[in-house]
Amino acid sequence: MNRLQVDSHRLRETAHWLYHESGLRSVNITGRDAWLIILARTCRMFAFGGTSLIMALFFTTLGFSDPQLGLFMSMTLAGDTVLSFLLTFMADSLGRRRVFFGSGLLMSISGLVFLYFENFWILLLAAVIGVISASGGDFGPFRAIEESVLSHLTNPQTRSDVLSWYVVTSNLGSAVGIEVAGRVIEELKRRDGWSEIRIYHAVFGAYIIMGVANMVFSCLMTDHCEITEPVLSIDEGAQVTQGLLSNSDEEAEDEIVPPTTESPVEQKKSRFAEISSKTRSVMYKLWFLLTVDCLADGMVSYTLTNYYLDRKFHLPKSQLGDLMSTNYILGSISTVFAGPLSRHLGLVNTMVFTHLPSSMAVLLFPVPQGIVLTVILLFIRGGLNNMDQAPRVALIAATVKPGERTAVMGITSTLRTLASLLGPSITGALADSDKFWVAFVAAGALRVAYDLGLWAMFINVKLHEHEESDQDTSKARRVADEEESTD
Template sequence: MFAFGGASLIMALFFATLGFSDRQLGLFMTMTLAGDTVLSFALTFIADSIGRRRVFVGAGLLMAVSGLVFIYFENFWILLLAAVVGVISATGSDFGPFRAIEESVLSHLTNPETRPDVLSWYIVTSNLGSAAGIEVAGRVVEALKNRDGWSERLVYHAIFAVYVVMGVVNMGFAFFMTDNCEIAKPAPSMDDGTQAAQGLLSESDEEIEGEMAPASTAPPVPQKKSLFSGISATTRSVMYKLWFLLTVDSLADGMASYTLTNYYLDRKFHLPKSQLGDYMSANYILGGISSVFAGPLARHLGLVNTMVFTHLPSSVAVLLFPAPQGIVLTVILLLIRGGLNNMDQAPRAALIAAVVKPVERTAVMGITNALRTLASTIGPSITGALADTDRFWVAYVAAGALRVAYDIGLWVLFVNMKLHSHEEGGSGSSRSSRVNDEEDTVEMDPVKREEEEHAR
């Protein structure tokens, strides 16, 4: 997030320096988010099978390669290709393959009692990383611009060099993760081996009988598996509603992302990059501080109430953001938005973990992340087109209205939903939760159960 924060501060300014139009900026951000959607959607479905640590290593490598391209090339289409195929945060948000798998790992390592707090601190550290990245990037840009021999383009290339280093650091951290972050694969037991042997014997008997009998039976037709076949119908019925609401919210976030907000403030007030970095850094720091209270609030108010009551004032701040003509009121609205905007993230991840089984979490969170990113892809193009016609402010009004609609819909549809039905008593240890999940997914043979009870 240190790297994502620094890139979000300079991305739009870098493109303006290269002479790209606002429409090209919108197209770039849209296509980048589209690439993140495909990448995260694909990786989260295979992360549990190939190993979550390997996915993190690969994502860090893609991050480093993308940063190298931004250092050495200035052609729009080459940069666009690197952003689509690789990992570049064009909006400052944590889209791509990282977040969904990280939230799945943390949900796997926690139980319902500790999960909201752990996820809250995860958001806190993310925000502090973004704040540090933005602050450092703003200071470095202003300092290097005043030195002889440093053009504005060269300064921005230096920021992307830091992006490369952070990608390599991510790869290193992934190697230090333990086996606890992976989904444990149960080892085959003696009973499984006996059943397998009996299955082979029965198959061989059937083959012998098949040779003596006329071959009139047609081979079974293989059935196509749905992409959602690994997710239960109960989970899907809940997630369809949540996915719809999250796409509305993400469309709004894409229209008024922090990268575009940096560009809007720069165009409206012509601020020094260090001052712009200070404002955005304070924005992320406030978001980190407020996220500390998301866990305690979730325990007292409930997950859904915490999400709605903290996100709604932030949405109103987005709606009113273009109204002030002075920098002071504009920054106050910015800080209200940023200070409250992230308090719903940890409860949201905890809500998803509370309504799905552990074996479904990585896939569900991957789909959630992909749909949110896909919805966000539309927003930058809309804002870019509005900015080209001097109607930049319309994007914030529309985004604020969409966010308010999301908050109201979330409260109406989910406030009375029963949570943790797959975990013992809605709480308890992680071990009891895993036992319940295994009992839900693996049914014992009635004959075998009767023999074991008789033996006991």
């Protein structure tokens, strides 16, 4: 009996250690809004994954040329850039949840257009003014605001973990979306009355549903997502403070303190002017490096990678879907370790040491002439490619003031998208001249330059200088909300 008790105790300790080290505890204590944001992006990436598998094939079936495909992807990213720039700069004043709702609505409308129309210019117009993912990436207005909200809801101890799971689940969403799309396409092909065009149209039906789901999730979020949270009255504050003082020391030690409250930001004519010169001096370097990285990613996006594999090896759509789905799953598994690695190695080291092998895989991707080695390089790229995302957002949050985060992340997203939009046109021209492989070599070289530059410029940057040390007010507010919800 004693041995059973010892084994049970060890099992509980192991489970508790995994719960803490995996970052799930950080997500859980951050609360309902974090779960809703993570779920919303997972559903969105499910839709983006499906479109990344079929977009190039859809356009080829419609008779569009490779340069037209490159133009479409570039113009789509340009539209996302403008929309993201406008909405992220207005999000704090309009309300972040309202922006989420509007973005979900635009996503559904764009999917509806792609469901019914086949004209190149109509599709291009819907992609430019709406929210459509032509590359499988999340370049629209959602991501920058979601990252800002999660940075607001978390603190330095929980931020990397929460952002890591934000990336992990999105990769899983993309993986499932690609897998489902590939299987559905092959299944419908075997049925009478289903042309290839009609099958591709059906995939956009799921895109519409995921847009509606994002609208629903935005309606379920609380006021804590906004930059200004409600302030407790004097009586409520006194009651909560008394309740906090009565907690045991053990509970206080086990509690990870929730995020600091961002003070109201006075709206000015230019949100860029609100960013301090010290913050800008740091971000200028990071923005330059990120534009280099995103130019490379735009040249070899997963949509174009699918197209390259299809042209080189002529794979069945189901097999292509299996490969890309596995690729995303590997990325999800590896990203679970991004949070723990960030705690032990540091944010910059985690970003560089995980991203550099992925960059080398892109550089070498066209070299193998057989499918096996090509797939191995694809899995190395995808398995490690996203491990730098959560540390990158945590790095930005740790170097800028809380009131600057939405604007800074909005500018970051805009610059990344601007850089990405050049890539597809370059690759489209290369593909049309039978030099598709050059895009991967150039992109790999640019990514390696980004990794080395990041390490050289940011390894000694001071972090968390703007984080507030006294978080009693936020703690009191959370306890008050919990008491109110139980009443």
